[in-house]
Amino acid sequence: MTDVNHLADRVAVAETVARFAWSQDLKDWAGLRAILADTVTMDVSEHLGGPSQELSADDFVVASRAVLEGFQSTHHSTSNVIVEVEGDHATYRSFVVAYHHVPTDEVDWLVVRAFWHVDLQRAGNEWRLRRIRVVRKAPFAGNSELYAIAKGARGQGGREVSASTDDVRAVPFRMAAAMSDRDVEKLVANYADDFDCVMPVHPDRSFRGADQVRANYTKIFARYSNGLDARVIDSVVDGDRVWTEWEMIGTRADGVVETIRGAVIIRVEDGRAAAVRFYLDPVDAPDASAQLNILG
Numbered sequence: 001m002t003d004v005n006h007l008a009d010r011v012a013v014a015e016t017v018a019r020f021a022w023s024q025d026l027k028d029w030a031g032l033r034a035i036l037a038d039t040v041t042m043d044v045s046e047h048l049g050g051p052s053q054e055l056s057a058d059d060f061v062v063a064s065r066a067v068l069e070g071f072q073s074t075h076h077s078t079s080n081v082i083v084e085v086e087g088d089h090a091t092y093r094s095f096v097v098a099y100h101h102v103p104t105d106e107v108d109w110l111v112v113r114a115f116w117h118v119d120l121q122r123a124g125n126e127w128r129l130r131r132i133r134v135v136r137k138a139p140f141a142g143n144s145e146l147y148a149i150a151k152g153a154r155g156q157g158g159r160e161v162s163a164s165t166d167d168v169r170a171v172p173f174r175m176a177a178a179m180s181d182r183d184v185e186k187l188v189a190n191y192a193d194d195f196d197c198v199m200p201v202h203p204d205r206s207f208r209g210a211d212q213v214r215a216n217y218t219k220i221f222a223r224y225s226n227g228l229d230a231r232v233i234d235s236v237v238d239g240d241r242v243w244t245e246w247e248m249i250g251t252r253a254d255g256v257v258e259t260i261r262g263a264v265i266i267r268v269e270d271g272r273a274a275a276v277r278f279y280l281d282p283v284d285a286p287d288a289s290a291q292l293n294i295l296g
Contacts, residue, residue, distance in 0.1 A: 009127075010090075012126075013085065013090045014081055016120060017116070029061050032064060033057060035126075035127075035128060036060060036061075037130045040055055040056075041055075045234070049234060068150075070149075071102055073099075076096055080094055080095045088121055088122035089120070090120040091119055093118075096116045096134075099111050100150070111141040115134070117132075118131065168268045171272065173235075176231060176232050179217070179228060187213070188217075192270075192273065195210050195274060196208050198277050226255065227251045232245070240267055246263070247261050259282070261281070262279040
């Protein structure tokens with residue numbers, strides 16, 4: 001026979017995570033604080049990049065406000081929920097589709113499709129969120145720059161907007177989105193006019209200026225006319241620098257698929273790349289001589 005208390009726990013766990021979604025969308029920060037354990041681990045490494053963070057409950061609320069208050073509206077919808085309870089610990093898994101909106105002259109919406117993996121612990125008669133992991137498997141839909149735009153919107157009305165870890169980390173993700181869209185002007189907008197590119201492995205290919213970025217990627221996008229998937233696999237921010245690992249998979253008109261991997265260290269000023277140290281190279285292929293020199 002099914003244990004009634006076990007069923008009650010499963011319902012309570014699901015309701016606690018539902019309150020997590022509601023509190024974000026209603027910007028109910030007191031309600032969010034009420035469902036958190038004393039410390040909370042936030043892991044968005046498979047969504048936005050960067051390492052997971054363990055925060056106090058109060059700091060978690062501050063971080064959540066920093067991300068969400070700039071949006072005029074958000075809507076987190078979950079489905080396919082699986083809850084497992086073992087003693088005073090529980091896990092919750094679901095699909096989540098999150099809609100974000102900021103009024104802007106550009107595309108004013110962003111949709112994220114991901115999985116939520118949530119760990120909870122019992123606190124008296126209540127359940128509290130202990131770890132939240134967001135795993136994004138699908139590309140962004142809409143404006144992938146909306147997080148950065150929202151952060152700027154949050155600073156309106158006389159409040160000062162300062163550079164942050166998230167501002168620095170956002171730059172390579174905006175670049176990757178523009179590359180995948182094969183939108184050269186959207187990509188070049190992420191570079192300072194006097195951008196300095198240093199290539200330690202191929203020093204003769206180093207260059208200066210956003211115009212050369214435009215020329216290089218115009219060739220790249222033409223070469224991969226059947227599609228280009230650019231991904232930031234990992235990123236670590238150190239002050240005004242973000243260390244990134246990349247993978248770019250391009251499909252030529254003749255159907256040949258080529259892959260480029262490596263690391264790029266980006267120095268960010270005023271939300272744009274001011275300088276990089278560039279270590280991307282084509283992955284060896286049977287006909288390596290046919291690979292594109294993406295830097296020339």
